[in-house]
Amino acid sequence: MTDAVDNEENERDLSAEVERRRRIIAGELKERTLWFVMLRWWVPPSILAGVAVAWFIGVKFAVIPLIASAGFILAYNIVFFLLSRRLRKEPSQEPEYIEQFTYWQVALDYGAMFLLIHYTGGAASPFIFFFIFHIIFASILLPSRSAYAFSAFVVVGAGIIAAAEYMQWIPHHALYFQNKAIDLAEKPFHMMAEMAFFAASVFITTFCTTAIMNMLRRRIVKLADLSEAVTLLNNKLQALYVMIQAIGSAQHLDQVLKVVTSELSRLPDIKAISVKLLSDDHKYLYYAAGHGLPEEFYKNKVIEVEKSALHRDIIEGKLYVTGRITQREMAQFGEDLAQEGLQSVLFAPLIVENRITGILGAYCDRPDRFDQDDVDFFRLAAGLVAIALENARAYESIENLIVERSKFMMRMAHNMRAPLAAMVTVIEVLRDGYRGDLTDEQRKYIRRVEMRARSMISLINELMIISRNRSEAREQVKKPVDLNSISGRIQQTFREEAAEKQVAFQVTAPPGLPKITGDPDMIEQMLENIVSNAIKYTRPGGRVGATFSAGTNGHVRIEVSDDGIGIPRADKPKLFSEFFRAQNARAVQEFGTGLGLAIVKDIVDKHGGRIFVESEEGLGTIFVVHLPIAGEENIK
């Protein structure tokens, strides 16, 4: 039964190939046949001119029928011209239609030739040799067999006319020159000789022309094949290029799988592409993607490598290709291929650094789709897919690592902060005398313990902030930030502290500041850090100011100035690095985390802003922050 199916398919294949070639040749034929319609316009005027010249030099003949013949040619060419306009408009006409169009032209031209010959002396007509170029045209336009048939038609037709006129079945229109008939009908031997030579000329011409044309047609088909091959190659290169791109851009596994499978399925005749990945223990293959395959076909499907000899072979590095899937193979693949009408299958191992990571599958509903070129191509493609997948996996594991690290940091911070918080609370009970009065000296020492415990808590808090800000896994908040309300809160937060320290503190913000886009909590945190530093390092009696303004070129400008201790010139370059504290700052305040300004820099960078610092030791410091104003689309 399978043999019968195979034969049928072979025939179907062959007829498809014939059909393809026919279309290519029909395209060529169409162009030429249209050219002949244009060429034919010259025929009727030429006949009229010939009639006039013959008349002028004194040849006598049947003038009216000749002019009528010219009219007949003109009439059918007009019809052809109108039809040819329709043919031009629809570029992909059926080959049958173009062939018929050509046959009708040749047939009518031959008919017209017979009329001309009949009216200009029959077998003796000088026009009889004009058939030669008609034969050439027919041989150019039509397949060899038809060209020979038309040639035979010419010879037989001319013979019949000659015989019929000789036997006087039809009237004989002889040519007369100087009152003498130019007539072969009176000399049968001459007439037969001429007919024989004429027939020979006709067939030799047919032979030569069709031979040349057959050669040309083969070239045309070859050229078309070549152009098809170039297009295919171009598609393949494009697919490889997209895969290389996928390797370059570190995407997630899902994205890479989607890109490579959809790109490979765009190749001609490829119905589906699948990617199976090998489990770490090399025991199972599971489907990671199946572009073009129905979901139930591959979703959650797992193949046990031990149980599938074919898969085992592929995993050992062999490429597998088949043009016709048998029942046995289907059972091996565990895929319901027949139901999808898939015939050709190609499986290439995904190899990266000599390790097999999975299998790339290509499916086609045509039998015998994959040739050596495809095998080479898919081997190359599989190599690239393997690298892209490996890249994506590495990227994902780094991402997971970052998330894990971030979770670990949070947990650690909590576990470190909880006992410190309890400690500070217990100290408070002692310090404030809830459990009996303390001497001033005792209270002083309790305070020292409390200070250290609290600075430990701030250190943990600030480390957490830095770690959270720098964690790529954490999505950045993008909200409109209202700087007017933030400026109000800054004033509120530091009013007491500044007053306690006898530092004049002033926040200046004009109403209606433009909004910026970002995380309001972060922006507030950043300003708190700068202002808190300014107050901390300004002596009693000094002043600290924070001024907000809508700067030029699309930025908001925030300036925090103090007349405090300033920053030594040598320390300025390291100002924003973690754990750095300026020498004179240590003198003012013994404990500090050295993280405050690192956090400030992180936040400004995250919001696409810039920070500048101007300072003179002993005179004061000015921090200037520029933050980009939100675009229209970001303001809700």
Next chain:
Amino acid sequence: MTTKGEILLVDDDPDIRDSIKIILESKGFTVRTAANGRQALTSLDQKIPDLMILDIMMSTDTEGFDLAYELKSKPKFENLPIIILTSFLEKVRDEGPDKFQHIMGEEWPAKWLFEKPVDSNKLVAKIEGILAGK
């Protein structure tokens, strides 16, 4: 015996429990304590206090949340004010704000949330404010 109000303090950390109890009692409040959600429920069933101070992370990361949720679903606890104490503000900010909003109402988190170590003066002022407004 006059009391400014009865407070249930729920925290798994004995040091925090004892210290805050001492501080609040010396300010004139009556303080009951519970070390976990289950104990808190038992205590609440006996008598509903005027206010509850609740830690979030106890034996599980969300034990305090779960308790607050359970209470808010029961009409008899509808008017029980809750103050949250936490030493894990980042987690609350990252994962919980919407959840908190639901439990605590519109004022969340500005007035009802304290980060450990808590400033006892602020805590007392808050409690007095809430109880006065009740």
